[in-house]
Amino acid sequence: MSDGGPGYYDYPVVKRPVWTWEVPAYFWLGGMAAGAYLTASLAQNFGSAEDRRGAAGGYYVAAAALVPCAPLLIADLGRPDRFHHMLRIFKPLSPMNLGAWTLTSFTPIAFARAASHASSTGLLRGPLGLLARLVPTRLADLAGVVLGLTLAGYSGVLLAATNIPLWAKSKLLGGVFMASAMASGSAAVTLQAARRSVPDATLHRLAMVESAASAGEMAILTGYLVQSGKTAHPLTTGRFSVPFWLGAVGAGTLLPLLLHRVARRRQGRTLRTLSSAAALCTICGSLALRWSIFEAGKVSSEDQRASFDLARG
């Protein structure tokens, strides 16, 4: 008898997403690339000479993190041989289409900017180095920041632009992913800076930038959980609660905030060790956040009551 539940036996109302691990991995790397590019550009245009030198490695981080992005996206397609159909039309109404165009345009800009920086430090010589010197850096910074913010910002909106209760109930998932991208991107810049001879003052500033993103992430994540209410249970209580609470929230956000706080009055080796540890935690936490929300969404898709609840508004 079907009189037990509100719906048709216990069949889900919506389909389970068919995406696999490539998608959260891509969101994580793409977000980190965007955050690193933005941090490097901010230092380049607003920072001191030491800040500029210390953070410029962010351009390399961005280019490197973008390398696996397109292959991951293509691997997740049902028909990878038709990946170019993504660029068959321009349809920003579809976040998937917007994302494909954004990745396609951000990747060459990030590479050109990294090459331009490499030529300015003498790392890239010869004809390629001469060519890289032609890149208009200010324009590349501006275009890269706009495209990078789009890349970091659309992923959460893409998941939310579905009928999966956990992803769609709150309107803040896009903001959560954006904050996480900024935190992991600035953390990657901190990490590379801590491994080079960068002045302590620059490391302190990078730590503050990263902490600002982490604090913002905590705030908007709290809003997301409050708005989601019971719908968030697959994330907060189920088998993904450990990667979420311990990984994304504890080790990925609160611990780095604490470590950077401790490192504020330290110098030299201690500062470098603490900053590196905090940055690594933030980067791993960002992956844990994407992965746990992504996988918990699949569980959420099977919850008939949550679907009805979502449709009732």
Place this chain on the structure above:
Amino acid sequence: MIEGYKRLMNIEEPLAPKTAKGFFTDTSLCIGCKACEVACKQWNQLPADGFAMTGNSYDNTGSLGATTWRHVQFIEQAKANGNGQEQRWLMMSDVCKHCANAACLEACPTGALVRTEYGTVYVQQDICNGCGFCVPACPFGVIDRTPKQGHFEAGTAHKCTLCYDRLKDDMTPACAKSCPTASIQFGDIDELRSRARRRLGELRARGESKARLYGMPEGQEAAEVGPLHAFFLLLDEPERYNLPEVPRLPRKTMAERYAWSAAVGVGFALVGALLFGGRR
């Protein structure tokens, strides 16, 4: 150059609209024979889904999917109607709703999902690259992607085509053609709607107090996804048939979601600029 690009990417001009076609599924006439499921599988050459028993009444199909485009539900109710009867058995042949504002079509990044000249929603199999975005976008859980390996159009999205190929030849879709009780009626959408209103009046007069239409332009369920080209006459609340009260169209809240995302990004950029610039 544009012409070459269009040829390379298989871009064609949309055909001129014709009279809108659709299904009116009158569940009060359904006897649960599953002829629609069989006729659909046969005409569209869809593979079998196995012989698993669900234990849920006579429903061993379970749900719509990539290779199941009609699905007959069997709802056993102990005492759920206001008609004084002790128990009843509701049957309903579910199908893609061919929404006027289709979430799958809006989500599709390749343009594989199109609106046909008959006003129906159709997946172009030579365009779809299996990105899978339409799957969680559909508020009814209709469209699905086939596995990457297999015999049937592997790795692309599939759902009811409203027998687009048969429509092209002025033929009735296979399910409607095979339905022995006229529970599934095919025709011009305007005519189907007036027929549905008449039928609802009849049933109400006979005491079916919970009878209602689902998917009409005036219904609350059309608030976001618009009127359905495949609409239903139900004998109980929509949720009893696993149909959401107000199916959501993701586009409706997308701007707000982007705004939050942008606010966080711009906020971070400003704070970062201040932190770097403050000590210049």
